[in-house]
Amino acid sequence: MKVVIVGGSDAGVSAALRIRELQPNFEVLIITKDSYPNFSVCGLPYLHSGEIGDFRSLFHRTPQDLEAIGIKLKLDTEVLAIDRTNKVLATSSAEHIPYDTLILGTGVLPRRLAVLDDLHSPSVFYLHSPGDGEALESFIRTKQPRSALVIGAGYIGVEMAEAFATRAIKTCLIEQNNQIFPSAEAEFATRIQDALTLKGVSIHTSCGVEKASQTVDNKVRVTLTNEESLEVDLVVIAIGVQPNSKLAKATGIELSAQGAIVVDSYMRTSDHSILAAGDAVHTFHRILERFTYLPLGSTAHKQGAIAGEVASLHLTHQFKGSLGTQVLKVFENVFATTGLKRGQSRQEGYDPLFIEIEADDHKAYYPGANKIYLSILGDKITGRLLGVQMYGKVATAVQKRIDVAAVALYSRMTVAEMVDLDLSYNPPLGSPWDPLQVAAAEWIRRSQVQRESSI
């Protein structure tokens, strides 16, 4: 059996590793446009902040590591077309490569901003591939920029604003929505914004780029839609992504309305000789109970591993769905979220109650206690937990506390059931009632008050 994988990142490499484990005799070939396979693009903001000194330390595994376990690689090679009838791929190196099973891990394409693309400026960057990161880091080291504009305040934009501020680059972050970080409830977006502002990042919401031009010394002059003008040494565009499903589309594989590759829970496309995983595919959402588009590295690894199992003829493990669990470090603070936001839950027909509390991360008498801000969203009719958000210092471990909430959501628990969970306690580390349980108890109290006042 010959399994060919298009894409050498999280999904593609996870698939390849699983095949190697389960079917040592299968031939596994990864074809990727990148020069660097199995590279952690998620780590790039910390390279650009200067916290990680060496680009190469972001390799999960080097090409040599992969080849040593029998995974063949074709780097810097684009797959141009899939001939499904003859099971052959056409590549940019003019080769025709046969496959028995094909796995597509083609990821995303960044959304582009024509007003800046049209400048063809060496000072304008997107941050998507290892090559993008290498080019940006080389620019920062050689040109020593003193000012930057980051366009788009999703997680990549926020991480890049933090990175530049850490590197003492004067940074402006703009966002077209009326709040930064759209996955956060407004209360939490304000906290993220305050953390960035405190470190000198200037932020404009409800703001886009009206006009852009380039100076003779390659600075970028931008007029914003709020009529402000600025001249910066560097621009990073992070305005979102779209599934890279060109190849699948061209060969007639079914796509979703959002253009993502349609797969079943075994990651099989509409052609069962072709599997797909990661950011290129649509994703089952466990609360919405339907497919949506939620591209994340955590999901790409899991889906890739399942595609690898299915390619190895092990149909035992199905993808169980996503909850949109996400964490974001903002300097010494962390924002964490899982599940729905209140607006989204209303659109889905729930009758949501959103409450927010603050609690100490551990017993206040033990030195170093810090506040955790925590919200719970639940359905008033059924009591079902719908979403949790948290914000606190890194030391408050909200990045792991959110995972308890994710398990509760995964298990379709009610808010009341969370109060009964057997969670750990030791005064330097927690409280007899974890902040999550304090919030759950408060949610129950307020929902009872609302119920009684409506009778």
Ligand SMILES: Cc1cc2nc3c(=O)[nH]c(=O)nc-3n(C[C@H](O)[C@H](O)[C@H](O)COP(=O)(O)OP(=O)(O)OC[C@H]3O[C@@H](n4cnc5c(N)ncnc54)[C@H](O)[C@@H]3O)c2cc1C
């Ligand atoms: C700066 C940054 C920070 C991030 N941080 C996080 C984080 O903290 N947590 C998190 O969960 N996620 C994070 N992500 C998202 C995460 O990186 C992606 O979800 C994940 O990489 C998706 O993996 P993938 O394999 O599906 O696709 P990609 O990583 O997009 O890889 C696609 C691969 O396909 C190749 N390819 C595409 N088309 C072809 C073709 N025709 N021929 C050959 N090769 C092709 C590409 O070269 C590439 O190797 C971050 C992303 C970025 C950019």
